[in-house]
Structure formats: C-alpha cells, structure tokens
Amino acid sequence: MRTGNRIGVTAIAAAVLAGGDGPLRDAPVAWYEDDRRHVPEAPAERRVNVMRDGLEETLYRPLGRLVNPGRLIRRIGTIFGGDHVPRAANINALDEVPNSTWFTNRMGLFPMSPEQVARGPTRSAGPDRGAPLVVVSAKTEGVTPGFNVRDARGDVYVVKFDPRGFLGMTSAAGVITGRILHAAGYNVPEDFVIEFDRQDLLLADGVEFTDLAGVQRVMTDDDLDAILNAVDRLPDGRWLALASRFLEGTPIGPFSWTGRRKDDPNDRVPHEDRRELRGLRVLTSWLCHFDAKQGNTLDVYVEDAGARFVRHYLIDFASTLGAGAGIDGPFPTACFEYQFDFGASLGRVVTLGLREDPWRRVERPADLPAIGYFESTEFDPGAFKPLNPNTTFANVTDRDGYWAAKIVSAFTDEQLEAVVAEGRYRDAAAAAWIVRMLAARRDAVARHWFDRVPPLDYFNHDGGTVRFRDLGVERGIYSASGTRYRARVSATTPRRRTANETDWLELEATTVDLRALRPADPAQLPFAAVKVQVNRGRGWSRSTTAYMALASGRVVAVER
Amino acid sequence: MLVALLLSAGARAQDSVAAGNGESYWGPILPVADSLTTTSTTRGMPLWEATLVWPFRVITFPIVVVGTGIAAGVEVLDESKIIPWIAERLRPRPGPLGVHADFTAGGLTGLGAAITGEYTGLFGPTNRGRLAGGTSTTGHRRVNAGVSFQAGARGRLEFAAGYRMRPNARYFGLGPGTSPDDESFYRQESAWGGGSYTHTFGLVEATGEIFWSSVGTRGPPDEDDPPLPEQFAGSIPTGFGEYSTGVSVGLGLAHVELDRSGRATRGGARRARVWHFSNRDESDLDFWTFRLEAEQLVPLWYRYHTLALRGVVAWIDITTTDAVPFQRLMTNRTPDALRGFDSFRWRDRGIVILSAEYRWPIWANKNAEAIGLDFYLLGDVGQVFRNADDIGGSNLTTSIGAGVRLGNVAGLLARLELAWSEEGVQLRLQSDHMFQFFKRSLYHGREPSAHR
DSSP states (O other): OOHHHHHHHHHHHHHHHTOSSSOOOSSOOOOEEOOOOOOSSOOOOOOOOHHHHHHIIIIIHHHHHHHOHHHHHHHHHGGGTOOSSOOOSSOOTTSOOOBOSSBOOOTTTSOOOHHHHHHTTOSSSSSOOSSOEEEEEEEOSSSSOEEEEEOTTSOEEEEEOOOTTOTTHHHHHHHHHHHHHHHHTBBOOOEEEEEEOGGGEEEOTTOEEEOTTSOEEEOOHHHHHHHHHTSOOOTTSOEEEEEEEOOSSEEOOOOOSSSOOTTOTTOOSOGGGOHHHHHHHHHHHHHTOOOOOGGGEEEEEEEETTEEEEEEEEOOOOSOTTOOOSTTOOOTTTBTSOTTOHHHHHHHHHTTTOSOOGGGGOOOOTTOTTOOSOOSSSOOGGGOBOSSOOTTGGGOOHHHHHHHHHHHHHOOHHHHHHHHHTTOOSSHHHHHHHHHHHHHHHHHHHHHHHTTSOOEEEEEEETTEEEEEEHHHHTTSSOSTTOEEEEEEEEEOTTOOEESOOOOEEESSSEEEOTTOOOSOTTTOOEEEEEEEEESSSOBOOOEEEEEETTTOOEEEEEO | OHHHHHHHHHHHHHHHHHTTOEEETTEEEOOGGGSOEEOOOOOOOOHHHHHHHHHHHHHHHHHHHHHHHHHHHHHHHHHTTHHHHHHHHHSOOSSSEEEEEEEEBSTTTOSEEEEEEEESOSSSTTOEEEEEEEEETTOOEEEEEEEEEEETTTEEEEEEEEEEEEEEEEEOOSSTTOOGGGOEEEEEEEEEEEEEEEEEETTEEEEEEEEEEEEEEEOOOTTSOSBHHHHTTTOOOTTTTSEEEEEEEEEEEEEEOOOOSTTOOSEEEEEEEEEEEEEOSSSOOEEEEEEEEEEEEEEOSSTTOEEEEEEEEEEEEEOSSSOOOGGGSEEOOTTSOOTTSOTTOOEESEEEEEEEEEEEEEEESSSTTSSEEEEEEEEEEEEEESSGGGSSGGGOEEEEEEEEEEEETTEEEEEEEEEEETTEEEEEEESSOSSOGGGOSTTTTOOOSSOO
C-alpha cells in the first residue's frame, strides 16, 4: 500500500487500533501511528518548573487519583478482572504498540544481535578526536559542572562528569541505560563514555559563562581548569566523562506525563494513556531509573522525509543502575521510595518501626566503587518507585506491564554483556556485576508480569494450524516440564459472538489445529477464536484469545 | 562478492530493525511507506463514569483552583529566585559564621522565633562566639551572648551573659499536690552573667563555674488572668514582687560517651553537679543545690531505632533561715519537662523526672544519614518534692505521648510532640533537645535562675 492510500485507510485503522474489543476485520494490522504529519510551525517551547512539578506529582495528582470516583469504581472492578484505568489508547489489534514518534518496535518484535543492541542509536564511535574538542559553552551551576564541546566533525556534545568520589559510575550507567532503552524502542540521544587530556580541550574565543559568584563574563582557561579540577581524574591523570550528542532539530522542552501538547496536532493521545509511556515504568524498574521526571524528557521539532514534526525523547540516564547523579552520589532509597513517600512514612508509624524497610538491607558491593545500589535480592518489580510519583506510571495495567516485560525479557545475557561493555567500566568485575544484576532483575521483572498475564504470544496461522509461543518457557522464566497448555476453539462473528465452541482440549505442544472447525455459515462467522491457557502447577491461567480470519488466514486480533 | 552481499543484507536488516520494520515475530512488518498507518485517539469516558466524575469535578473545582494557585505561587517564587535565596540562607554554610533560626509553638511561650549566630574563628580556630535573641507572640524576650576559648589541650574557658523576660509565668502553689484550678500568672525577669572552666580527662569532664544572677517577679499583663497576687491573696509566695540577686559557685563532673550528633543512637552521659548560692540582696539567703542526671541511648533492632532514657533528680538544701524565693525553686520546664503538663505546673525544693522515648525513622531524604523525620513514643514520670519522703505514690505524675523529630546527623531542627496527662493534652513545637545536655552550658544560653 503506497503513501497515497494511507489517509484512505486511516479511518479503518483507527477502528482496528481501538484494540481488543472493536469489530474484527480481515485487514492488515496497523504498525504505524500517523503522527508524522507536517507541522509548519514549531510548537512553543515548554518550560517546567521542577518545584511545581514535584508538588503536583507528589501531592496533588496522587490525591486526585485517590478520590476520583471513576477510578475508585474501577479499582473495585479489579477484583473481577478489570483494570483500574481505561486501557491504553494507542495499541493495535495485536495488543502491540505501533511505531510512532514516541516509540519504534525493536527488541519486542525483532531478533537483534548483541552488536545492534550495544550500538544503540549511535552513528559513530563518539566525538571525532581528529582535532581538539572545542569548548563552546560551560555551566558551573547545578549538581555537577560540565561543558559543551564541538568535535572535528562539527557535532556538539554535552560533556558531563561523575559526582566527586564516584568516578565512572554515572557515566557508565548513562550510556548503558540509553542503549538499552533504544533497543527497547525509545528515542534517546547518542551517549558515549570518553576520556581526554587537558590538551584535548581548546577553549573557543568569547565563550560566556556565569561564574560561581554569579557574574556573567568571558570564560578563560583558568575557568576551564577550575571546572576540571572540581572533578575526579583517572589514575593516569586523564578525565573520564559522558558525552551526549546534541539531538538534531529544535528542542521545544520536555513532554508532560499527563495530557497532550496542545499545539502539536500530531499529539492526540493523552500521555498517561500511551502504552509505551505506561510500560516505561517496567523498564525503569528494571534499570532502577528513578529520576524519570519530566525534565529528563525532551521534545524535538525535527525534519524527516520532507515533513516537520515533533519527536519525543528520553534523556539523561545518569541516575540509573543504582547510580545517583546528585552531589552525594548513589543513595539506597532510590527505586524503593518516593522522595516524599507519605504512604511509606505512615506505614512505618503504624508498624511502630518494627518492620525493616528493604532499602535498609541494600548495600553497595564493598570492592566495586563504580557500582551504586544496584542489586537483585531486595528488588521487587511491583514495588518500584521513582523519585517522584508519576501519573503515567500510576496508570500501568497488567497488560501494559506484560507488554513491557515482554521487551525486557527479550534481552539475552549476551546482549546485556555487549551493552554493558559500552559503559567502559575500568574494573571487569564491575561490568560483570552489572550484567549479573541486569539479568537477575530482568528475570524478576518477567516473572512478576508473566504471573499476571500469561506470556502466550506471537500467534501465527499456517495451513489450519495456529502456533503460539510461550515466552515464559522460551526465555527461561519457567520450566518446560510441568507446563501444560489447553485451548478451545470457536467460530466468531465480527462482533466476537462465538458459536460452535469446543471443550477445553489439552495440547501436546503450543499448536492448535483449526481444521476441525467448520462453521455452518462462514459469511456470518468469518473468524475463528482460539482461546489458550497455561498451567504451571498453580492452576489454569487467564485466557489469551487470538482471532483468525478464516478467509485469509490472517491473525487479526489478540485479547488478553 | 558473497561476503559483500551478506554484509549489505545484514546492514539492511539492522537498518530496518532500527526503523521498526522487517521480519517480526508476528510476521513481516513493511516499511511505513508500504504499510497501514493509523490515527490514535483517546476514547471518552463511558456514561457511567462521566456521571460520577463530572459532578466530582464540579464539586472539587474550588479546591483545584486553590491548589493550582498555590502551585503557581511556588513556581513564581522559585523562578524569581526567592525560594533559592531563602534556602541559601537557611542551609548550613561553610566558614566561620553560621546563623540559624529556632522556633517554638505551644506552652507559655506561644508562637516564638529566635536567631542564633555563631562565629567559630574568634581569635583562633578553636574559639567561638555566640549571640542569640528571640521573641514570641506572648511577649517573651531573651537575649544571650557567650564566648568560648580553648584553654590548653584539654581545657575550655567560657563567659556568658543573658537576659530573659517571661510575662506570663505560671504559679499553682508549692508542692506536688497543687490543683490545676489554682493557676495564676506573674511576670518573671532574669539576668545573669558569669564564666566557667571545663577540663577534660578522657571521657570525664570537670567543670567549675561562677555566675551572678538576678530574678525578679511582679504581676502579669492584664490579659493573663488571674494574677498571682489575686489567686494567692492569703499566701503570696516568698520572693514575689522582689528581685533575688546572688552569686552561685558550682562544680560538676560529667562522664560523657554520647555521640554528640543531632541524631545520636548510642552511648550515654552521667553528670553530678553542686552549686552554692549566696545572696547579694537584702535577704540572708544561702543554699546548696545538688543535681544528678543520667542519660542513656540504647540502639535497637534497626539503624536509628533508639530507646532514649533520661533521669534527673535535683534538690535544694537550705543553710540559712530564710526561705528560698519561689522563682529559684525547682519547677517543671525545659529541659526538666513533664510533657503533658503546663510548664511551671509544679514547684518545690526538689524535682525528680524519668523520661523515655522510643524513636524510629519514618522518612529520610534519599539517605538514612540525610535530613529525615523520626517518630517517637514518649513517657514521662516525675514530681516535685519538699522532702524525700514525698516521692512516690499519688504524688507521681505520668504522661505519655508521641512526636516527630526533624533532623540529621548535624543536629535537631525541630520536634513536634503531643503528650497526654490527667490534666489534658499538650502540643509543643520546639527546636531544642530534651536529651543531650552537653548543649546546656552558660555559653549555650542556659538560664541559671534556678540551678539546672
């Protein structure tokens, strides 16, 4: 189907995209969201006040969620298998997220090589060092000092240092997490760990900066030296830092975790209803990415294939993998509690302090100074909390969580080793620790969500046989022995009214034979519904239902 | 050639995955130009939900407006650098000059605030100078100044002076059996000045001090009713309407193994002190004061879970025929507080108090060592007495309560506590310690109108 037909099918696709409970249609599944339409004028730059954002996310919105009557009723409905919020608004008929300016399906849908994962969004090996890096601007305020450099290619990079006393910790974490999130499907900048000498830096003429006394003036070499002397060096006297390439396009500020950007006509779905943003909670729990605030996102007005539109990025992953980019470095409450966690505090009052908080048991590995509070023993994927409550994360349903866990569980140990190598830990034991923890936490994430939604997925229909995959067994989360499957099959109307439903039939393998299904009236019952369940020794799971068009053999919808 | 083709195919596969198309687990996903695109939109609320949510939104609209206004105000204050400016001035600063604010609410003082400045480089890196002043809505005033000098390797020489006005001090009569119905008010004004020398022998500190003090009393402001002369018309206590002036000489021994942080969790301290007071006024007053204190912090099962215990007994032994002016008698007030009772509720020649707190952290800002909130349960038992035989039985008072302490390893910032006794409930907001008496020297502003 060519571009000219795209608009024509949009209306149909909108119905298909309604996902799950819309009328069934024997039509291709939509894999692209139409959100790259030309926007002639860049939307206004959006500025976020951190203090106001913290107040609203920590106090106002949680209170609003607590007393919202619709949400209360839905919460009660979860007892009967419902969700506490409406389902995600941007899922396709297969319960997947179409590609968009927010998200590109990668690890979740495609086999990727370790090299692909490790390479992430990068198009080079980092700043071109054919000539000195030219310092074009600097900052002295903020948690850690840093500056921007232009390389020999003319690309500009933000250069950021580790907090003092934690050399290599946040820079490695920033690069590793960025690459992982890219493989997962998110838009991220190109980050690199770099090392340099003083002679590798050249101060451009007339660089203005604000000194520690608050005076704006032209920067001197002494000022640059002062910035460099304020951070730790490698044993050989060189500096180690994270270099993040400027994104192409015009930055227009962070995106919000709620609502839409009203001046972007392509932004049609409230962000708290976007599955990839809800599901990000699962990835942030895996990576202990606790600083997932608005300020660590960025919308960029870009030009691509002749159209100008807004692309949405996640940025700044220094406070991940147990590292902390703050002046005090890592801290143990990260990912366990909000900064102001009223519920946890009240719980401690009520329990008279007799219950030990899990974060108090977390310790950094004594012999690995580049490692923060990143462990797997106390890690509970369902209990993860970022630094501030997050409206979108509060909307994660089991199906959203399952979708994200499916991506997390797809990362192999080899891929993790390859991506951790990009963090350039100086101690191989530190890299091995991160790989081991990522793998253990990956499995914990997968088990947590796969226990809630059976990981029966990727249905295919071929010659009257429906094949599906048990990702739990495939990815080593559950043992194959003792795992049983059963299925029942029915003919179905486009409105999903079933007929001729068979009894449950235990399966020998993850295949279902449809050839026995002979609907009396194929015109009225043009689809087949295959309902499958799994039993891992704790009873039969809830059902996953795949719908097949009998005429084309196409899998047209999946319900969980 | 084959290798080149394979590499080329591999590169194409990588590019397509980066773009989200290719042979997926669901089957082929075509490039966007050849594929179906869709417009995601959100669906409105179902009718059942709309009928609940819209009335809710209407009802809560005023709250939302107020909340939004507050949030906008916070943003304006932050963007205009006012909040950072205030934070900059409140945070501990490196360098010799530190300034911090104290505050108090509840009790006699009412709503009060104080400022303390300390200079730690006074003629030398180990010398300090301190100036503090405070006021409150009920007319309390206080100012005190002190200097502290290193004297040799183990010695410390301190000089201090101060003034304090309490316009609404309370008097209920003398002894442990007084009635709360006899509450009356008077004005108490005190001034003092003196010096001390402390010598350290390992964990033991020996202190000698000498100071002049004067404590006067008179009727309260009109709003504090009834005044003492009216309530106790037939039995006005000794010292009312007069200034008691004299010089005290004191000696003390302390054994301190307490972590001197704001959030100590282990160790203890014991102290014995004796003073001799001789008059410098019209009276013939001469008396001794004895004071024994002990404090112990017991670390419990988890970090910063602490049992804090404190006991104090103090009494006056008169060596002359004159009675001790009532303003120099023992009374329950900070730090010898009986929480749950009014300050100055009891008064006599002796006082005995046992206090206990079970503390545990309920909030920490990112880190157990950072600023945080500790919750605590408290219990106090105590009484005043004239003779040792008075101690015990129905004379003992008890109170229980709970509170929160805001602080970090550098110090206690505030404590808010609620205590219950048979005489009611007391809510107090304070910024000083009940425990850890190492900060109760003359230099730190201790008011020695009664020897404490």
